[in-house]
Amino acid sequence: xxxxVSVVLPVYNGEKYLQExxxxxxxxxxxxxxxxxxxxxxxxxxxDILLEYQKKDxxxxxxxxxxxxxxxxxxxGIQISQGxxxxxxxxxxxxxxxxxxxxxxxMEENEDVYxxxxxxxxxxxxxxxxxxxxxxxGTHKRSTAPIxxxxxxxxxxxTMKFIHPTIMIRKSLFDAIGLYRHYKLxxxxxxxxxxxxxxxxDKLEEVLLDYRVRASSKSRxxxxxxxxxxxxxxxxxxxxxxxxxxxxxxxxxxxxxxISGDLGMNIxxxxxxxxxxxxxxxxxxxxxLNGHSINMPNAIKDLKPDYIFICTNGGAVYARKTLKEFGxxxxxxxxxxx
Amino acid sequence: MVKVSVIVPVYNVEKYLHKCVDSLVNQTLxxxxxxxxxxxxxxxxxxxxxxxxxxxxxxxxxIYLSENIKQGGARNRGLEIATGEFVTFxxxxxxxxxxxxxxxxxxxxxxxxxxxxxxYYNNYLNDNRLGYMSFVSEQVVGELNEEKRKMLFFTLVPPxxxxxxxxxxxxxxxxxxEKMFYEDxxxxxxxxxxxxxxxxxxxxxxxxxxxxxxxxQKTNSSHQLDESKAxxxxxxxxxxxGFYTQYQDEIDMLFxxxxxxxxxxxxxxxxxDLPLEYMHYLxxxxxxxxxxxKENKYYHLVExxxxxxxxxxxxxxxxxLKVLIESGKYNKxxxxxxxxxxxxxxxxxxxxQACKNRNYRIGIWGAGKKGRDFLQVCDPEQQYVxxxxxxxxxxxxxxxxxxxxxxxxxxxxxxxxIIFVMNRNYYQAIKRDIEKYNPNVxxxxxxxxxxxxxxxxxx
Numbered sequence: 001x002x003x004x005v006s007v008v009l010p011v012y013n014g015e016k017y018l019q020e021x022x023x024x025x026x027x028x029x030x031x032x033x034x035x036x037x038x039x040x041x042x043x044x045x046x047x048d049i050l051l052e053y054q055k056k057d058x059x060x061x062x063x064x065x066x067x068x069x070x071x072x073x074x075x076x077g078i079q080i081s082q083g084x085x086x087x088x089x090x091x092x093x094x095x096x097x098x099x100x101x102x103x104x105x106x107m108e109e110n111e112d113v114y115x116x117x118x119x120x121x122x123x124x125x126x127x128x129x130x131x132x133x134x135x136x137x138g139t140h141k142r143s144t145a146p147i148x149x150x151x152x153x154x155x156x157x158x159t160m161k162f163i164h165p166t167i168m169i170r171k172s173l174f175d176a177i178g179l180y181r182h183y184k185l186x187x188x189x190x191x192x193x194x195x196x197x198x199x200x201x202d203k204l205e206e207v208l209l210d211y212r213v214r215a216s217s218k219s220r221x222x223x224x225x226x227x228x229x230x231x232x233x234x235x236x237x238x239x240x241x242x243x244x245x246x247x248x249x250x251x252x253x254x255x256x257x258x259i260s261g262d263l264g265m266n267i268x269x270x271x272x273x274x275x276x277x278x279x280x281x282x283x284x285x286x287x288x289l290n291g292h293s294i295n296m297p298n299a300i301k302d303l304k305p306d307y308i309f310i311c312t313n314g315g316a317v318y319a320r321k322t323l324k325e326f327g328x329x330x331x332x333x334x335x336x337x338x
Numbered sequence: 339m340v341k342v343s344v345i346v347p348v349y350n351v352e353k354y355l356h357k358c359v360d361s362l363v364n365q366t367l368x369x370x371x372x373x374x375x376x377x378x379x380x381x382x383x384x385x386x387x388x389x390x391x392x393x394x395x396x397x398x399x400x401i402y403l404s405e406n407i408k409q410g411g412a413r414n415r416g417l418e419i420a421t422g423e424f425v426t427f428x429x430x431x432x433x434x435x436x437x438x439x440x441x442x443x444x445x446x447x448x449x450x451x452x453x454x455x456x457x458y459y460n461n462y463l464n465d466n467r468l469g470y471m472s473f474v475s476e477q478v479v480g481e482l483n484e485e486k487r488k489m490l491f492f493t494l495v496p497p498x499x500x501x502x503x504x505x506x507x508x509x510x511x512x513x514x515x516e517k518m519f520y521e522d523x524x525x526x527x528x529x530x531x532x533x534x535x536x537x538x539x540x541x542x543x544x545x546x547x548x549x550x551x552x553x554x555q556k557t558n559s560s561h562q563l564d565e566s567k568a569x570x571x572x573x574x575x576x577x578x579x580g581f582y583t584q585y586q587d588e589i590d591m592l593f594x595x596x597x598x599x600x601x602x603x604x605x606x607x608x609x610x611d612l613p614l615e616y617m618h619y620l621x622x623x624x625x626x627x628x629x630x631x632k633e634n635k636y637y638h639l640v641e642x643x644x645x646x647x648x649x650x651x652x653x654x655x656x657x658x659l660k661v662l663i664e665s666g667k668y669n670k671x672x673x674x675x676x677x678x679x680x681x682x683x684x685x686x687x688x689x690x691q692a693c694k695n696r697n698y699r700i701g702i703w704g705a706g707k708k709g710r711d712f713l714q715v716c717d718p719e720q721q722y723v724x725x726x727x728x729x730x731x732x733x734x735x736x737x738x739x740x741x742x743x744x745x746x747x748x749x750x751x752x753x754x755x756i757i758f759v760m761n762r763n764y765y766q767a768i769k770r771d772i773e774k775y776n777p778n779v780x781x782x783x784x785x786x787x788x789x790x791x792x793x794x795x796x797x
Contacts, residue, residue: 041395047388054404058378062402063419064388066395079418080401 003059005033005100005168006083010073012040014091017212018049024094026057030101033087035060036077041067071186075179083171090165092212094123099208103168106204114173114199115191117162118208119144127215136213138314145317147203153195155203157336158316162191162201166209173199184227189234196238228260228338229267232311235337236271243331244307249274253305255319256312257282257294260338264311265292267337278305283315297322310336342370342439343422343504346430347412352382354431354547359386361433363394367440373420374430375401375412383430410514410521413497417507425504427497431547432461438543442501451537452503453529455479457766458544465550470542472766473499475783479538482530484584490530491588494763497522499544506532510579515571519561523568523596524575531581540766558611562604566620569597590628591636598624598631683715686784690722693756698780701753703727703768704760705744712760713740724754729771751775758784 007025011018025035039047039062047064054060063076078086085107087100103116122140124133139160147155155161164187177197183189195201240246252268254261257280265277279293287294295303300323308328310319316336323334344362348355362372372394374387384402391398401415413427424446428434442454460469478489506512510532514521530536573593576582582589598620605617624631631637693700702709705728717723718740726738727747734746757772759765762785769781 051384051388051402054402058404060404063399064391064402065399066391076419080415 003032003034003083004104005030005085005087006077006081006171007033007035007087007089007100008038008074008077008081009035009089009091010038010040010070010077011042011046011091012067013042013044013046015042015045015049017092018046020094021089021091022049022053022060024097025089025100026053026059027097028095028100029098030104033059033100034082036081037062038073038077039064040069040073041065071180071182074186078171078174078179081171086169086171088164088167088169090212092214093165094210094212096208096210099166100168102204102206102208106202107168107170110202112200113202114170115162115194115201116168117201117203118166119203119205120163120166120209120211121207122213123210124213125215128213129215132213132215140211142313142317146205149202152201153198154330156188156191156195156201162187162203163211165211183230183234185231188231192234192238225259225263229263232264232267232337235335236267239335239337240271244272246272247274248272249276250306251276251278252307252309253278253281253295253300253303255281255308255310255323256315256338257285257289258312260313261311262290264309264337268309275307278303281308281319282312283318300326306333308334310334311338313338340369340371340422341367341424341443342501343416343420343425344370344372344428344439345413345416345420345425346372346374346428347377347409347416348374348383348387348430349377349379349406349409349412350381350383351379351430352386355383355386357433358428358430359390359398361436362428363390363397364436365439366437367443370439371397371399371420371422373399373401373416375416376403377408377412378403378406407516408518408521410518410525411516413521414513414516417504417513420504422504424501425507426501428544429498429546432498433545435541435543435545439501441539441541441543442537445537445539446501446503449535449537451533451535452506453533453535454501454537454539456499456501456539456543457541458499458546459542461545461547463547463549468542468545470767470770471546471763472540474536474538475762475765476538477783479536481535482533487530488585488588491527491585491592493527493530495522495526496546497526498546500526500529502529503533515568518567519564520568520596523565524571527572527592528575528579531576531579540770557608558613560613562608563601563613563616565604566597566601569593569595569601572596587635590631591634593628594624594631594634594637686716687722690717694722698755699724699753700755701725701727701757702760702784703747703757704764705730705733705738706760709760710738710740713738713742717742725750727757747772748775751779754779756780756782758782760784 009021009025014021022035022037037050037060039050047062050060050062054062061080063080085104087103089095099118103118107113107116120140120143122136143160143163145161147158147161173194176199177193180186180190191201250272252275254264254268254277256264261280268275269277277292279295280289281297281300282294283297285294300308308323310316312319316338320330320336324330328334346358346362351358359372359374374390376384376387387400387402391400399419401419403412403415417425424443426439426442438456442456445451446454455474457470457472460471462469473493478486478493480486506529512525512528512532514525569592573589576585576589601620602617605613690700700723702712702723703726705726709726713723713726720741723742726742726744727750728744729746731746733744736744738744751772757779759768759781762783765783772779772781
């Protein structure tokens, strides 16, 4: 009998919290799953721990090979999976006991849902700095805002509402749109690709996972910039493939006068070189950024741009709300590209 | 993407695994991957796998399954994550020549093939000897057409010593059935239907281990019976995939062999207690599904078909059947040439006459029962065949019942112009032996000729 769920858990040097993570899956109230763990070339005790588990529980399958990175690991797990649904899981998180049960039930009852996320709560590794904790809390707060059930494509364009270790994916999605791609924000890229192809993404507003904030979180500016650049380029590809004319001479504003905004400007220029950049919009900053004026949101009414690119994450919710109030249509007249 | 993925299902082979994997990690072809799949192996095989993965991280990948799904399932899991342009299967208690992949890949690329066969050795470990074997012959390789595909139906089914384009398997979903034995029977013959060009490396590069357990030892293991299940699955697959109209006789013949004859033969030879209910199930199914199997155009040419006539003709009770079997009446070794080749007798005699007209001195290879029966039927008066060759020392210098002299070949290579080889499986090996001594002698694969009647040009 084929399993219903394949839990895909990539791990690299995860001996510290692996047992907690694996236990939380093996102790799920829902039993019809296989747990596929991909040992991505760990140099610690990870493989030994996994082989021990395998002796005790026949639902554990292990792939073990040299370090190839997250995307290859995920894709191998998916390729070898036998389940109808793929549930992602991380080696340092803890799933609540009813997570799989609730997700399976929802997906069985809603056949048009292809990706289902859940809410999560935070747990901290000892030694985590104030700064990192604050950043995590900020992201977490934004993630708990309910999604727009009427427009799942736009839901994928919102920050961190579907964090990767909570999601369950209908396996047939991969046959339709392909596997994970080599992006630094591979999960956001997958959600975006899913939504833009018309496949529904949804969320259970219940907390079903404890997400562990690590002391050494990747919040360095340069790493983030690299990720953002990739994401912006991907979204510009999408926009210029039918929504925006490449030759367009349209006049546009960028909402977000900071590093992301500056980065956004350079990228936008690559894709629509004939368009005219009018300047920045920002609720908090004033003056100029690299020679371009920064304007208050109210100025939009006078500036009358043809398009607005949102390049901020923190201010995105406010920006979208405001632009809608001003009568601008999302996607056709404004879009968050960060 | 690497050039070749080698997939090795691993189960209970801690004694043999080192030799197997050593021959793979030392392949001369660079840019390969070796996927070891532990089929919930209970012994130390898992630890050995982890050692190799640790020592050769860039080429060895390990999958550890925790539920036993047999070799078919294990190979399928390997196929799912294989990234090679070509794939090949190796059994974990065998080993290979270190140049195997290089040679097969070269043939595949240079000859633009989607499948490549190599020759192999039956490695008789108890006797410490090697038997040269080929899956194919020159008649069936190269660009495939309907005629070649028909001949390929009679290829032996093991999955090793072949290189297959991965996309051929994936695009056509040619995966193995899982959780059963004889999974190769159910699958490998389908490859020929989708391949366009088959290459052949005429060197024995795979060492297939035969550890002869005492043949007197009998079993009651039901896994022998999976062969008939495989025969059913194979028949179903050919039909589902739309090949039945064009290849009906061949497909039905495979059903006859793998669903009916092989399992019956094994039931008789290997079981301690005859699985009578099962044997009747086979007989009943044949009568229901394929009652006129004797009219199949290949029927008379299939080994030992007559042995199973009893099941349709007679209605012996189990006790009577047991007695008959024990009397040796249905023993395979008593199979005679008459039933085997009888349809072709006239053709063979005509062939002999044609050779005689051109003043060819005729020899045959194989002084076993098949060869001797053949002579009794086709040349009882010693009109055509000059001598019989056989490398069995004991027979050298003796005569057959018909009076033909038997010799070892290396002492008489200049005395013969054309040699007929009786057994198609040994044809390639014998050909290589003969050519060493006399490259001018003509060699004919007689069994194949009789089965398919391909045009033999006698110049």
